[in-house]
Amino acid sequence: MNATLESLFGPPSDPIDIPAFIRTAAELDTTDSGPDPALADECSVADLRDSLFDTWNNPTLSAYLSKDNEHNVTSLYSTTKSAKPKRRVNLPDPDTLPSEVIALQKQLDSVNLTSWKLNYDVASFIRPSKNSDQNALAQVKPAPEPSVRLSDELCAIITVTVHTRSTWSSGYVNRSSQHALLSSQSLGDLVRVIRCVSDEIAEEDSMDTREPESRPPTGAEGCVICIENVAYGDGLTDNDYAQKLMRHLQSVSKDAPPLTVAPTTIYETRLSSLPLRINQPYWLLHQGNCEHFVVVDQIRLQHPSDVTTGYPLTLQITPALLDLCRACSKVPASLSVVGDIRLGESPCLLCASCWRHMGDPDDPNIIVKQLPRYELGR
Structure with missing residues (x-):
């Protein structure tokens, strides 16, 4: 499993002191006078962006580009020896194409970049879309009960991705969701916002077959998360998951990892107090034997365009199969x-x-x- 994680994530960064990062970034942000207007105009890509959006928002042009790309990818796959038969893409007769499509194709053909067109060598680097590439959300989803944030506190935004063990292979993981939290929030806020199908398992003694109108997430009721060799439990009982994990490791192997139990619970541990590393998978266990891996994608200051309420935000949820x-x-x-x-x-x-x-x-x-x-x- 360690080899699988190393191939999917990383390399991890050094531990990041979040309060020190916020102070340093804030000083740089206040001392920076901003970009030179002339340089900003010279480096602007607004014309490319507007052209891209105008083309993609046109149903005729976007449909043509999608079908043409599918045809090119299918042709590349057919050149490999291990390629499986693909569904043939039938392109329309060039004489029947609308004038705007013909004009767009002429513009694409006139591009002089040698890397613009796909060659046969790229077939090894193309993969079909996966379920984890999809997003079940049409827009960013705020937390139903967002945590209260102090108005005079400068916070960083921490983006994390949650991965779950694959049902068809225990040695492989799939991305299940992505979230954005404030550094002033706690590990408990992170655990609460993670949506997992294990949270919706009915109670063993419940014989009610009716579908409930709503079911609150219960992922934080019995869990442990390990960050930098420290196990953080929920503290709901005297013998929580962190204590049970320590006893289990001591009983199964004498060479157990140097893991210690944190003096604080997930609800008392703020993210800003943790030495987090980018691209490092942190192990999360809840609901008895449901495992996840939490990976920090980025740590940054808030931007004026960021929302100020509703954290933790859910950015992506992989549709359930x-x-x-x-x-x-x-x-x-x-x-x-x-x-x-x-x-x-x-x-x-x-x-x-x-x-x-x-x-x-x-x-x-x-x-x-x-x-x-x-x-x-x-």
Whole structure:
């Protein structure tokens, strides 16, 4: 697992003293007189930006560029020996193209940069889009109960990405979400804002099959996060996850890592008090055995264009992969049926429509449970 993490993240930076960084950056920001207007005009890329936006916001031009790019990538893949057959992209007849598309193609063909056009060597560096490249959010999502920030305190913005172990390979991780926090906030604020499907597992003794109207996240109820060889527990009980982790490490191996329990809980530990490193994965455990890796992407001062309220902000959430109904294989399953001999497997995942068409079962021992409601994009 260590080799996998090293190949996915890093190299990590040196530990960053956040209060010292804020002081130094603030001094540089106040002493800087700003860029030279003439130099700013000379280095401006506003014309390129406006041209790009005008082209991409045009449905005709953007559709043509997307299809042309898909055709070029498919052609590059076909040149590799290990390439799998791809769906052929049928381009329209050049004589039938609109005049604006023809003009755009002439502009692209006139570019003299040798690196502008894709060559066969780039096939090894092109990958298809992954589910983690998508964002379930249409806009930045503020916290439902944002933490109170002191108005006279200068804070840094810390951007973190949360990675989760892959369901198909325990040695691989996928990005699940990205968040922005203030350095004045605590580890507890970070844990609370992380949305995880494990938080939506129903209680074992709950037999209510109705879907709840709302389910508050419970990720902070029983958790531990390890940062720079220090384990921070939630402190909700005298024997929290941090204490249990220490006892577990001492019992399984004599060569356990030099881990110590923090004197403060995640709710008492402010991010500004931690020696965080960029690109270093920090291990988080909650909900019994659900593991995440928290990676700090950047630490910076606030910009005038940044929002001033709603932190922690959720910037990205990877859409959840839902199992399809075993009967129709068309829509996501919403029910788990246990002990029904008619289905051929137990538990069997079905959609509500297929279960309704099957009719009421005769066996009273059959259990029907509502699958957890995925609120990741809400």
